[in-house]
Amino acid sequence: MIPRKSIVTKLWIYMTVLTVVALLISGLVLSNIFEDFYFNMRKNEMINEGQQLISLILGGINPSELLDISKFINAYSVIIDRQGLIQASSNVLKFEGVAIGPKELREVLNGNIVVSKSFVSQFDANMLTVALPIRTEGNVIGGVILFSPMSSIESTIWQIRYLVLSVAGASVLVLTALSLVLSKTISKPLIQMKKVAEEIARGEFGTKVKVKSQDEVGTLANAINYMSEALNKNINMLDQEKRQLQNILLSMTDGVITFDAENRVIMANPQAVEMIPDLKQNGELKVPKIIEPIVKKAMKCSEFISEELEIDGKVVAVKMTPLLSDDGVLQGVLAVLQDITRERKQEDLRKEFLSDVSHELRTPLTYLQGYTEALIDGIVKDSDEHDRYLNIILEETLRLRRLVDELLELSHMEAGHLNIQKDYVSIKELVEQVCKKFLPICEEKNINLKIEIENIPPILIDEDKIEQVMINLIDNAIRYSPSGQDVLIKAGADETGVTISVRDSGSGIPDSELPFIWERFYKVDKSRARKDSGTGLGLAIAKRIIELHNGKIWAKNCAEGGTEFSFFIPWDT
Numbered sequence: 001m002i003p004r005k006s007i008v009t010k011l012w013i014y015m016t017v018l019t020v021v022a023l024l025i026s027g028l029v030l031s032n033i034f035e036d037f038y039f040n041m042r043k044n045e046m047i048n049e050g051q052q053l054i055s056l057i058l059g060g061i062n063p064s065e066l067l068d069i070s071k072f073i074n075a076y077s078v079i080i081d082r083q084g085l086i087q088a089s090s091n092v093l094k095f096e097g098v099a100i101g102p103k104e105l106r107e108v109l110n111g112n113i114v115v116s117k118s119f120v121s122q123f124d125a126n127m128l129t130v131a132l133p134i135r136t137e138g139n140v141i142g143g144v145i146l147f148s149p150m151s152s153i154e155s156t157i158w159q160i161r162y163l164v165l166s167v168a169g170a171s172v173l174v175l176t177a178l179s180l181v182l183s184k185t186i187s188k189p190l191i192q193m194k195k196v197a198e199e200i201a202r203g204e205f206g207t208k209v210k211v212k213s214q215d216e217v218g219t220l221a222n223a224i225n226y227m228s229e230a231l232n233k234n235i236n237m238l239d240q241e242k243r244q245l246q247n248i249l250l251s252m253t254d255g256v257i258t259f260d261a262e263n264r265v266i267m268a269n270p271q272a273v274e275m276i277p278d279l280k281q282n283g284e285l286k287v288p289k290i291i292e293p294i295v296k297k298a299m300k301c302s303e304f305i306s307e308e309l310e311i312d313g314k315v316v317a318v319k320m321t322p323l324l325s326d327d328g329v330l331q332g333v334l335a336v337l338q339d340i341t342r343e344r345k346q347e348d349l350r351k352e353f354l355s356d357v358s359h360e361l362r363t364p365l366t367y368l369q370g371y372t373e374a375l376i377d378g379i380v381k382d383s384d385e386h387d388r389y390l391n392i393i394l395e396e397t398l399r400l401r402r403l404v405d406e407l408l409e410l411s412h413m414e415a416g417h418l419n420i421q422k423d424y425v426s427i428k429e430l431v432e433q434v435c436k437k438f439l440p441i442c443e444e445k446n447i448n449l450k451i452e453i454e455n456i457p458p459i460l461i462d463e464d465k466i467e468q469v470m471i472n473l474i475d476n477a478i479r480y481s482p483s484g485q486d487v488l489i490k491a492g493a494d495e496t497g498v499t500i501s502v503r504d505s506g507s508g509i510p511d512s513e514l515p516f517i518w519e520r521f522y523k524v525d526k527s528r529a530r531k532d533s534g535t536g537l538g539l540a541i542a543k544r545i546i547e548l549h550n551g552k553i554w555a556k557n558c559a560e561g562g563t564e565f566s567f568f569i570p571w572d573t
Contacts, residue, residue: 015179020172027161027168034160042153043115043130046075046146050132053077053144058136075130076123076147082109087142100131100145108133108143117150126150189217193224200224205232255337258323259295261330263287275316275337291335294320298333308340315341364396420465420548424458427491427498434470435489438478446483449474453491459498461569465545469553470500472538473565477504481562497551497570504564508557517555518543542567 057079078089084105104114114131128148133140192209199207205228209221255272257279259265265285273279278288287295290309298305298320305320317338323331371389380386435449442449477487485505492499509517518539546553546567553567 019175023168027164031161035157046130078145081142257335260332364400420462425463427456428453448486450488456493469542473502480506501566505562
């Protein structure tokens with residue numbers, strides 16, 4: 001892996017490279033400028049020297065005296081005639097033949113100054129050559145040629161180049177250090193913005209970029225601060241909406257499951273997991289096999305689907321709604337699960353209730369119709385038989401009225417229209433009062449009523465309604481207890497409330513039927529004679545009365561035989 005360079009290093013490298021390149025170019029340019037300057041200066045010196053020499057020659061100096069004059073000129077000198085032949089030269093070197101080429105010679109004889117840099121065999125070196133024409137009366141009669149070694153010029157130029165390069169090198173070192181400091185200064189706010197950006201990425205929005213400059217860096221810093229505030233605000237809003245959604249999902253009684261387009265579970269509330277235990281496997285949400293076909297069907301047809309499933313003894317209504325984007329592309333499926341077990345059971349109970357009510361009403365009405373028609377038709381001739389028919393009609397009428405009254409009472413209770421009048425009542429007096437009403441029946445059936453009552457303070461209850469509960473329980477106990485047996489009535493209290501129980505000496509109730517005895521029209525012994533059977537509403541009414549007192553009622557079979565009915569009423573009802 002290639003190591004990442006920091007912005008400080010990058011800036012330093014870039015600035016250093018730019019500085020070195022700029023100084024190198026500047027050094028080369030300056031070196032060339034100095035070279036040209038020195039070359040031109042030397043050229044002009046030689047031209048001035050050549051003109052001075054021409055002035056001396058035209059002033060009448062003998063060319064042979066050139067040897068004496070040359071020592072005052074910083075160059076080798078040669079004098080040529082009109083034909084280019086050498087007339088005289090400096091004492092350093094003796095020239096033979098021509099001193100310059102034919103092209104340069106023609107230029108000089110035409111009156112032009114010729115400057116050239118070339119190799120001169122007589123000197124065996126590169127020389128700077130300056131040739132000047134000698135004019136008299138407007139005519140060129142010859143020329144003066146000066147030679148200066150290029151080695152001295154190049155030496156000076158190299159010294160200049162060395163000086164320039166030395167200055168450039170020193171400048172590079174200084175500017176490199178300055179570029180490092182400058183890069184740190186420039187990159188400092190950028191590094192700070194990087195750290196703030198990293199903190200924002202981690203969800204920490206409190207840190208701000210502290211940049212006060214008004215340039216592009218300051219503008220970028222302000223933009224980052226604004227972005228941080230906007231992100232913090234948006235994330236807080238999203239978190240709030242998420243919490244609201246979670247609270248809504250948690251408070252719902254229905255189960256909610258969301259699937260993506262690839263048939264994977266995205267989200268499910270606890271209610272959904274409770275309804276479908278297979279939804280969560282090994283801590284992960286998986287598509288349950290029982291609803292997988294419905295999910296695939298909803299995704300395939302992209303339509304609302306509603307089906308009912310039986311899951312672990314529960315009836316669950318599954319409603320699938322496809323989730324579509326604005327352009328109609330399927331994004332997933334939303335499933336809503338409703339536990340309709342209670343509704344289905346209530347529906348069944350309602351049907352059973354209507355059937356039971358119809359049956360309970362049909363029987364006495366049949367008796368009333370039959371015996372009334374017999375009396376009207378004059379079938380009954382005997383007065384005793386006539387009175388028996390009338391007694392039967394009266395009993396069935398009373399039974400029918402009692403049934404209607406209990407139905408109305410139960411209906412008022414379930415609708416919340418029952419008026420409860422509470423007052424402080426002595427439980428002992430109430431029990432004794434109820435038991436006195438059953439003494440004639442107990443004597444007739446040879447049933448012994450036993451009462452065991454503790455010293456209980458008065459409790460706030462509706463005396464009439466609690467008396468109705470006790471009458472129902474004691475009546476059932478006497479009815480189902482064999483002759484010569486006991487019916488035990490007990491009452492006790494603790495710090496929470498009062499408990500009253502009634503125990504018979506009958507054969508008991510099958511354990512499988514105990515949960516259903518509180519339902520309307522439910523009768524344990526379906527074959528019992530009508531005269532010994534009630535309406536089947538007494539226990540349902542008793543249960544509702546106790547619930548209106550914030551209490552509870554239950555029944556259990558005793559080990560020694562018989563069934564014990566108990567109810568509890570708290571002190572604070």
